[in-house]
Amino acid sequence: MAYECIKVETRGGVGLVTLDRPKALNALNAKLMAELLEAARAFDADAKIGAIVITGSEKAFAAGADIKEMQSLDFVEAYMGDFIGGWDKVGTVRKPMIAAVAGYALGGGCELAMMCDFIIAADTAKFGQPEITLGTIPGMGGTQRLTRAVGKAKAMDLCLTGRMMDADEAERSGLVARVVPATELIETAIKAAEKIAGFSQPSVIMAKESVNRSYELTLAEGIRFERRLFHSLFATEDQKEGMAAFAEKRQAQFKNR
Numbered sequence: 001m002a003y004e005c006i007k008v009e010t011r012g013g014v015g016l017v018t019l020d021r022p023k024a025l026n027a028l029n030a031k032l033m034a035e036l037l038e039a040a041r042a043f044d045a046d047a048k049i050g051a052i053v054i055t056g057s058e059k060a061f062a063a064g065a066d067i068k069e070m071q072s073l074d075f076v077e078a079y080m081g082d083f084i085g086g087w088d089k090v091g092t093v094r095k096p097m098i099a100a101v102a103g104y105a106l107g108g109g110c111e112l113a114m115m116c117d118f119i120i121a122a123d124t125a126k127f128g129q130p131e132i133t134l135g136t137i138p139g140m141g142g143t144q145r146l147t148r149a150v151g152k153a154k155a156m157d158l159c160l161t162g163r164m165m166d167a168d169e170a171e172r173s174g175l176v177a178r179v180v181p182a183t184e185l186i187e188t189a190i191k192a193a194e195k196i197a198g199f200s201q202p203s204v205i206m207a208k209e210s211v212n213r214s215y216e217l218t219l220a221e222g223i224r225f226e227r228r229l230f231h232s233l234f235a236t237e238d239q240k241e242g243m244a245a246f247a248e249k250r251q252a253q254f255k256n257r
């Protein structure tokens with residue numbers, strides 16, 4: 001499949017998507033987001049792929065939604081055309097997605113990174129929601145996912161002042177899972193994704209689903225949901241294999257069954 005705004009490759013059981021609009025610092029436009037969604041869905045449907053990494057360039061993961069594409073929209077066009085309405089479907093991909101972020105992750109770029117399951121940042125990464133400087137606000141979860149990730153104080157600070165947070169602050173605040181030297185970013189993210197891809201896919205997808213449910217449910221309901229998934233995994237061959245391998249002191253051979 002030939003794409004214009006992204007590059008797609010596989011590394012073993014890992015699907016790698018690289019955002020590729022270098023002249024616009026990977027600004028997210030309709031074409032790029034449609035391609036990204038198509039590529040992510042294709043990896044989701046591919047039994048050989050166990051996890052997905054989304055990355056950008058050294059300078060920018062993505063510097064936001066494409067300002068030049070949206071600047072002349074009026075309300076009726078934005079509302080009736082459901083502008084960016086389908087973009088957050090990236091978050092419906094079932095296999096784990098890691099955002100490998102170097103450079104700018106601003107506005108929609110930060111929101112895209114937050115739609116992934118976790119973020120590994122290069123020490124050069126800068127996160128922010130600068131929409132306020134443009135006379136607007138985040139539109140793809142920036143006020144919601146960021147607040148859940150870093151708490152109200154930091155989310156308000158970023159959304160109201162438009163300032164950027166560096167990688168260390170992002171890690172301290174809980175936005176980022178790990179910070180690594182920029183030269184090691186892709187390899188670290190691929191390694192983490194390979195590790196995930198080596199586990200049993202039903203348990204991986206259930207773990208992701210269960211963590212995500214914690215945003216929606218009360219603690220008691222969340223624990224009940226988790227317990228039902230946990231019980232259901234005793235129906236898989238991979239649970240038998242994983243526990244037998246532990247008891248026999250050997251490497252488990254999972255079949256995703």
Ligand code: CO8
Pocket residue numbers: 023024025027028063064065066067068084087104106107108109111112130131134137138139140
């Ligand atoms: N949109 C369009 N073009 C952009 C964007 C963008 N968001 N960001 C950078 N570019 C372009 C520049 O216009 C420039 O193009 P040209 O060479 O043709 O003039 C090129 O990329 C390089 O950029 P700069 O020359 O500005 O590079 P600098 O290194 O000087 O500065 C910055 C880098 C600080 C990142 C700067 O480019 C900047 O501030 N960019 C805009 C950041 C921003 O405000 N982002 C928020 C956008 S609004 C948004 O995301 C709304 C989200 C709604 C939901 C979206 C869902 C995905």
